[in-house]
Every structure is written in structure tokens, then in C-alpha cells.
Amino acid sequence: MIVLEDRKSLNDWVEQSRLRGGKVGFIPTMGALHEGHLSLVREARKSCSQTIVSIFVNPTQFGPGEDFDQYPRTFVEDKALLEDISCDAIFLPSPEVIYPPGGQTFITVEPLASQLCGASRPGHFQGVATVVTILLNLVRPHAAYFGVKDYQQLTLIKQMVRDLALAVEVVGVPIVREKDGLALSSRNRYLTTEERKQAAALYKALCTAKSLYKDGELRAKELEQAARGVLLESGIEQIDYVEVRDKEKLTSELTADDPVMLIAARVGKTRLIDNMVLST
Numbered sequence: 001m002i003v004l005e006d007r008k009s010l011n012d013w014v015e016q017s018r019l020r021g022g023k024v025g026f027i028p029t030m031g032a033l034h035e036g037h038l039s040l041v042r043e044a045r046k047s048c049s050q051t052i053v054s055i056f057v058n059p060t061q062f063g064p065g066e067d068f069d070q071y072p073r074t075f076v077e078d079k080a081l082l083e084d085i086s087c088d089a090i091f092l093p094s095p096e097v098i099y100p101p102g103g104q105t106f107i108t109v110e111p112l113a114s115q116l117c118g119a120s121r122p123g124h125f126q127g128v129a130t131v132v133t134i135l136l137n138l139v140r141p142h143a144a145y146f147g148v149k150d151y152q153q154l155t156l157i158k159q160m161v162r163d164l165a166l167a168v169e170v171v172g173v174p175i176v177r178e179k180d181g182l183a184l185s186s187r188n189r190y191l192t193t194e195e196r197k198q199a200a201a202l203y204k205a206l207c208t209a210k211s212l213y214k215d216g217e218l219r220a221k222e223l224e225q226a227a228r229g230v231l232l233e234s235g236i237e238q239i240d241y242v243e244v245r246d247k248e249k250l251t252s253e254l255t256a257d258d259p260v261m262l263i264a265a266r267v268g269k270t271r272l273i274d275n276m277v278l279s280t
């Protein structure tokens with residue numbers, strides 16, 4: 001496995017991979033890798049002859065007072081995990097490689113970016129959309145893999161790729177969960193033992209809504225209230241949102257058959273997100 005740090009060596013690797021034929025699969029990450037990230041690489045390996053993971057803690061998607069400085073940087077462990085699953089390359093750029101001085105361009109995807117997580121994290125999705133566009137332009141993969149756990153991010157990237165006619169297939173990969181249902185996240189490592197137990201309530205809340213939906217409760221407000229109840233019961237009071245949305249467009253008007261429930265809540269100081277498609 002090769003580690004590429006600058007645009008020139010990345011470009012040489014990309015050219016060679018493309019010359020060899022077959023597909024290049026790309027997994028953008030911020031490092032602190034866990035089984036969820038590894039499932040993206042495994043998925044890519046099923047249909048791509050070359051896989052490349054980027055590790056870049058993107059400063060433009062963190063707001064003031066957020067955890068940019070604290071965000072875990074665990075390159076030695078990340079590299080070992082990727083080597084173990086036969087990933088072909090890591091792209092490990094510095095901020096200057098991604099954002100050379102003098103840049104003036106940002107990508108905005110509105111109104112998708114300013115709702116749900118975007119409402120409490122202004123500028124977050126502009127940072128995500130911009131860095132993903134830059135990374136896609138540098139890596140030029142055939143397919144890029146994103147976790148369904150970041151449902152709004154995945155929806156926004158699909159929209160952006162469509163709108164800008166970017167030549168890449170966007171693949172969503174299912175959430176990987178702990179035994180008690182907690183969705184894997186690099187931020188789970190911030191949780192204390194007590195908070196870790198509480199955090200399972202996000203999954204429980206989603207399952208409660210799903211089971212009500214299956215039993216015929218189709219009213220979004222009732223489903224949201226029931227899920228909120230589960231969170232509050234377990235002591236999670238800082239609820240950012242519990243929303244039932246259209247699973248394709250994320251609008252409040254539900255056009256697709258099965259809507260998605262999305263949750264963001266703080267457990268202690270850690271902000272967690274999760275989601276589940278409610279199907280009958």
C-alpha cells in the first residue's frame with residue numbers, strides 16, 4: 001500500500017491505475033477509522049480493481065467552537081487497518097495541498113445544506129461539498145463510497161454530483177452498528193462509559209418509530225414524538241432534531257413510499273447522529 005501526500009504523486013498513481021484498466025474506488029475519510037469505514041473499503045473492493053482512501057481532517061467543515069482540534073488523528077492505526085484489508089493507496093494531503101493559498105471558490109447546495117444538521121452547524125455542508133469536489137477532481141475515481149450513517153451528507157453529495165454532472169458513481173453503504181445498536185462513529189470515542197450506555201437510545205428511538213410505522217402509524221408528528229420520548233426517557237435531553245423526511249429529497253413533504261427518520265442529539269458534550277428508513 002502506497003501513501004501519497006502531494007498532487008503530483010497522487011496524479012501519477014491515478015494515471016497508472018487508469019492505464020491498467022478496471023475501476024478506481026475512492027473512500028474519502030477524516031481518519032480515526034473504524035469498522036464502518038472498513039465496510040466502505042470492502043464494498044469498493046467488490047467492484048473496483050484499485051481502492052484509495054483519503055485521510056484529511058477538513059478544517060472548512062468545522063465551525064468555531066467545534067471539535068476540529070480535538071478530532072482524533074490516528075494515522076499509524078489507520079494505516080495498519082487499511083493494510084490489513086488490502087487497500088491499495090492512502091491519500092494523506094496537508095491543508096495546503098487541498099486548499100492552495102488564494103482559493104476563492106466554495107460549493108453550496110441549497111436548501112439541502114441549511115436544514116437538519118446544517119441548521120445548527122452553519123457552513124458545515126459547504127465545507128463538505130467543497131472538499132469532496134476537490135477530492136473527486138484530484139482522485140478522478142469511477143466510484144466514491146459514503147456511509148448511509150451521514151444520510152444528509154450522502155443525499156447532498158448525490159445532489160451535487162447530479163447538478164455539476166460529475167463523472168462519478170456515488171455509492172451509499174449501510175450503517176455498521178455495535179451490538180446494542182449504536183451506529184459506529186469516530187466521535188463515539190469521546191463518550192464516557194455512562195454516556196456510551198445512554199447513546200444506544202438513539203437506535204432504540206429509531207426502532208420504536210419503525211415499529212409504530214409498521215403497525216400503521218403514518219403521521220410524522222406522532223412518530224417524532226414517540227422517538228423523542230425514548231430519548232428523554234434515557235436521559236438524553238439535548239435533542240437537536242428528530243424528523244421524518246422524504247428519503248430521497250429530505251423534504252418534509254413525503255413523496256417516496258418509505259420515509260426516513262433522522263436524529264441528532266447531544267450525549268454529554270458529544271453530538272451524535274443516526275437514521276433509519278421506516279418501512280412497512
Ligand code: PAF
Nearest residue numbers: 028029030058128131150
Ligand atoms: O464523512 C466524512 O468523514 C467527511 O465529511 C468527508 C466526506 C470525508 C469530507 O471531509
